[in-house]
Amino acid sequence: MSETKKVVQQYLPKIATGIQGFDELSHGGLPRNRITLLKGGPGSGKTVFALQSLVSAARQRDEPGIFVAFEERPQQIIANAAGFQWDMAALLKRKLFFMDANLSPGVVQSGEFDLRGMLAMLKAKKEQIGARWIVFDGIDVLLTLLQHPKSEIREIYRIRDWLAENEVDAAIFTAKIDGHGTAIANYGFLQFMVDCVIEFESRLECGVALHRVQVTKYRGTAFAKGEYPVSFGAGGMEIAGPEPTEIQQVASSERVSAGFERLDTMLGGGLFRGSSTLITGVPGTSKTTISGKFAEAACRRGERTLFVSFDEGADRIAQNLTSVGIQLKPFVKSGMLRMYSGRTESIAAEDHLVKLKALIAEHRPLCMVIDPLSAIAKAGGLTAARSVANRFIYTAKEQKITVVVTAINEGDQPEAEATDLQISTIADTWIHLSYLIRGGERNRALTIIKSRGTQHSNQVRELILSDAGPVLADVYTAGGEVLMGTLRWEKEDEERAKTIQRRSEFDQKRMALELAEADTHARIKALEHDLKRQRVELATYFSDDQVRVVSASDRQKSLRRIRSADLTGRAAPGAAAPRQKRYGSNGSGTSEKKNKTEARDGS
């Protein structure tokens, strides 16, 4: 790259014009020490180009210049240039000399003349002010006066030789030549003689003048071929040079709010910083409201914001938005928000771009809204508007401005969602707003058609405007139909009723289960009672048996006593004794247990 550059500089040095876009498309500017011809019809921008080159050379590189005016009076040219912020008055003192070379209509021509005298005068002036640039504006007027084709060629050569001799850095000829024909006999020769030809064109398209520029010849160097749009802003002429073929934008992973929470959720956390969002919809679908909400949220975060509206007053918009709880006026007052309203009739799209760029440079916003961007296509044809819309979005991206633009589409067919401006393809996020008419109601629906690099909801949401701002509500799909508005309310009521029913059913079931549980408990109690009774019975039975055993033993003893029998050697009473003992102790144990059981039942 650097090597190529070196070679180019060696063989074909160039000199920058300082005109935005031109130096890029010509790969460096005009040919140094050579002649450049600017041709085009009246009012196509030749003079502005030439003068702006002089001004920028004088101002930026301190290179004075001479402007030879053959067609217009210098005062007239200076007055015309006053519309640009060039501060010519300061330059006119030392850096810029205007030579009035008008041959007024009163001048009588008698025979041939030549430019020897003029070039002698210019040389003197050049040496006096150290001029490096020279412009011959309206050279066609001069050449026409020469009358003879031979004289034309002779004088053109004379100028060329003079320029070479005097080492002028850059010479510009402007000539009123449109593509179809010319009064100059040696037009072909003029084209041949110069090293660079730049063609200007101004044509009407849909009632708006569109300016175009094209480099048609540039000896010994590459240049961007094709027509490029020209616009005129406060700084002068701007040329929309070729877009860089490689898109170099650093993608940010930082998220910023799209305006309200639910929308952010749908977008997977918000919009990416520096991304562009397109909101489409037919009129009345709340595009402005959503973009207003975005602007308000940005201001609340403390980010400088620019709100550009077309065909509607900024104050009116701010006023309207208060009805849906969006407060922009305080931020306008604090300077955080800049609102600008532009007209669109009879203004070329290119001029809008210049204005937008100027607004960006002036306000330096982090977030920006254009509502609607589609308005720029109103005047001057679609092709230009498309190009401008694209370039605007690229400009914003380069400056890392998070942009929300709206576009109106006529008709409500889904396939018509693609906008005339074709920005849907370059926008990162595309939100579509539509109406759904069901059950005698017109309800607003919001869909995210695309959102690059992020998960996003694929569900349609109902957009409801309330005093507190826009709100998104779920929609129901029933039998393949999306329900909104009243139908949604009904569906929601139905859902609520169902919930209540489910709850009561559950309660019933629970009660039944509780009842069954209580029943079981009761039964357990009854059984325990039975058990107790049975144990008591059993205890009673054993105690009876003991009584019987004791009484039997007593009877035996009594019998022995009566009979005076010997007690020793008899096992039977010994075997009866432990039995007796066991049951005796067990008897008391049973009563203890009984007490315990009673205590438990009591609790």
Added chain:
Amino acid sequence: MVRKKKGRASSDPVTATAVVMVLYITDSGPNSVRAVANLEAICKEHLQGNFRLEIIDVLQYPLRALADGVVVTPSLAKLFPLPAATVVGNLSDKSGVLRALGIVE
């Protein structure tokens, strides 16, 4: 080179109706040489010495010529009698020059 030519001797008073002219030329350029010759002939024939002519070589006095509003050369400026008039070219078209000088209507 500034040459002053008068129809009469420099000491003679110029009459109130004398024509005052300045001819801007470029040294010995072909058009300039022709212009001087043509003008001298016209003066001789039509003004009978009742004129004052100043010839300025723009190559020598470019800034003066610039200040005088000269655009191309040769260029003849008639300063008096009013109205002032300018004729450009080598003055080969005699009738044009005569009209400009107010000699013929």
